[in-house]
Amino acid sequence: MQGTTVRSIEDLPLLLTVPEAAKVLRVGVSRAYEMAQRGEIPAVRIGRRIRIPREELRPLLGFQTPSKRSA
Numbered sequence: 001m002q003g004t005t006v007r008s009i010e011d012l013p014l015l016l017t018v019p020e021a022a023k024v025l026r027v028g029v030s031r032a033y034e035m036a037q038r039g040e041i042p043a044v045r046i047g048r049r050i051r052i053p054r055e056e057l058r059p060l061l062g063f064q065t066p067s068k069r070s071a
Contacts (some may be wrong), residue, residue: 009063015044015051061064 012024021041022032033050036043042056 009054009058009061011052012057014054016054016057018043018050018052021052021057024057 013020016024017031018036019029022029025032025041027035032041035041036050038051041052042061044051044053
């Protein structure tokens with residue numbers, strides 16, 4: 001994702017690092033870590049690393065979440 005332009009949310013990886021999420025949200029990295037800690041951005045901890053699921057950014061970016069399809 002480094003140095004690329006994101007045209008749609010589907011272009012993002014499924015799990016973003018906090019610095020990647022900060023870039024997408026146009027906030028500072030420290031602010032993004034604070035948001036994750038407060039639960040403003042739902043985050044997943046994998047070992048010592050924090051990842052932000054791409055789908056959790058949708059509402060923050062003004063996108064609607066896709067409806068669940070029933071099989």
